[in-house]
Amino acid sequence: MRVAIALLTRDLRVRDNPVLAAAHESADRVVPLFVLDDTMLRLTSHGRPNRYGFLCECLHDVDASLRARGAALFVRRGVWTEEVVRVAQQFDAASIHLARDVSGYAQARTARLAKDATCEVVLHDSLTVVPPDAFAKPYLVFTPYYNRWTDAPFTELAPLPRRFAAPAGVDAGTLPTGRAPAGWAGGETTALARLKAWTSRLRDYDATRDDAGADATSRISPYLHFGCLSPSEVAARLWERAGAEPFVRQLCWRDFFAQLLWYRPSAAHTDIRDGVAPRWRNAPGDLEAWKAGRTGFPFVDAGMRQLRAEGWMHNRARMVVASFLTKDLRIDWREGAQHFMDVLVDGDVANNQLNWQWVAGTGTDGNPHRVLNPTLQGRTHDPDGTYVRRWIRELADCPAPDIHDPPFDIRRACGYPEPILDHREAIELWRAARRD
Numbered sequence: 153m154r155v156a157i158a159l160l161t162r163d164l165r166v167r168d169n170p171v172l173a174a175a176h177e178s179a180d181r182v183v184p185l186f187v188l189d190d191t192m193l194r195l196t197s198h199g200r201p202n203r204y205g206f207l208c209e210c211l212h213d214v215d216a217s218l219r220a221r222g223a224a225l226f227v228r229r230g231v232w233t234e235e236v237v238r239v240a241q242q243f244d245a246a247s248i249h250l251a252r253d254v255s256g257y258a259q260a261r262t263a264r265l266a267k268d269a270t271c272e273v274v275l276h277d278s279l280t281v282v283p284p285d286a287f288a289k290p291y292l293v294f295t296p297y298y299n300r301w302t303d304a305p306f307t308e309l310a311p312l313p314r315r316f317a318a319p320a321g322v323d324a325g326t327l328p329t330g331r332a333p334a335g336w337a338g339g340e341t342t343a344l345a346r347l348k349a350w351t352s353r354l355r356d357y358d359a360t361r362d363d364a365g366a367d368a369t370s371r372i373s374p375y376l377h378f379g380c381l382s383p384s385e386v387a388a389r390l391w392e393r394a395g396a397e398p399f400v401r402q403l404c405w406r407d408f409f410a411q412l413l414w415y416r417p418s419a420a421h422t423d424i425r426d427g428v429a430p431r432w433r434n435a436p437g438d439l440e441a442w443k444a445g446r447t448g449f450p451f452v453d454a455g456m457r458q459l460r461a462e463g464w465m466h467n468r469a470r471m472v473v474a475s476f477l478t479k480d481l482r483i484d485w486r487e488g489a490q491h492f493m494d495v496l497v498d499g500d501v502a503n504n505q506l507n508w509q510w511v512a513g514t515g516t517d518g519n520p521h522r523v524l525n526p527t528l529q530g531r532t533h534d535p536d537g538t539y540v541r542r543w544i545r546e547l548a549d550c551p552a553p554d555i556h557d558p559p560f561d562i563r564r565a566c567g568y569p570e571p572i573l574d575h576r577e578a579i580e581l582w583r584a585a586r587r588d
Contacts, residue, residue, distance in 0.1 A: 154179040155243045155319065159236060159250040160186045160225075161258075163278045163379035164210040165340040166217045166312055170276035173310035175249045182316045184218050184225050185239055186211060188328060189232040189261075201330070202463035202497045206338040208330035210378050213339025215327060223316035227325035233264045240271055243319060247272040251379070254284050254410045255501045256417030277307050279379060280407045281387045284414035292424070292516050294408050301404050307384040333463040336374065336497055343375035347386065355395040362468045364454075365538030369467060370399070373498035376406065383407075409506040412516070420505045421486065423514040430585035432484040441572055442477055443491055445544070448563075448571035450556050451530030452476045454543040461543070463497040468533050474511040475524035480578040482585060485512035523579055530556035544568065 156179035291297035455469030509515025537555030
């Protein structure tokens, strides 16, 4: 009897899962396995509870889907490589199948597994639409990458076996317990339903995606991060629909950052553009005001309060709060990226770190001098103040003309703080710091 290990990581689904499909095709018995990596668990279960709770719900959902097809999710916990090798030896597995991931940590542990395993280790592309090494070298500018990406073949969709034959009489282990934050439910079942419901709004996506108050984005980013949705299947399903191009372009941005991190893992913590960063300030009080949503700039504070409440933030607000931290406050982008990774449900190393660098001007942005004025951004993308009032309850009664820059008497009456800086002066200091 030939046994294959289907090692799940960030591909927690049964539809279009090349790992499950290849394991099923190559063996008589399949052991679907997820290892709670002690190194990652120390971060997620304590310092990052939003993502840990979401992960737990994803694991329960994929286990239910596997059980409906005759198998179960085997769960182990410990040193990732050691546990995978132990399970493979326990079942005398002929092969281990897993998805190729792009972070430096993921690449290193996969390399250790290939070295330590006593059976074949087979990598599959299932985390991106186009494989990260589809092109011979990394692209540092998005538009040329997008042009190549649209001409490249998408990763072929994998068939879904109706039944899995799994080894019997072996304890599958205990699924971890945890709850996703309010408003979220982890797992492929919810992901598919959410995508189906949102698709009817696809036609209006380009016109509404920056409207923070409308909250018209798909909110599927956590499901893409954990692989509850196949990015290739999403792209394939939507590509021919009216209005799809701007949305699919966002999937390309995701691939763009993934391919860059694949080739340059150090970009997760070092500047892509050398010598352009300003002299960063050590300003813990300003950093805490930013985290708490108490900067006195309503659009910035609304975004940070949404993050704290939901573990998620509207994309336009993400850009504005990142610009404010790095350019108005001149605080190192790594501080902001760390906070986002600690709180976001969809925290993803490639997307998070490299988007932060893009906004900070130290990454792939073709215009490193770009500045987002927080007041003008609010007036443009939340003109009637819906988003601000939703998250800053003190300003619920503030009239629309004043909502993005309330006068002193309104601030004092409702307990909302004065701005912690003058935007124009701050940006002049930022520019001077870049010239030094």
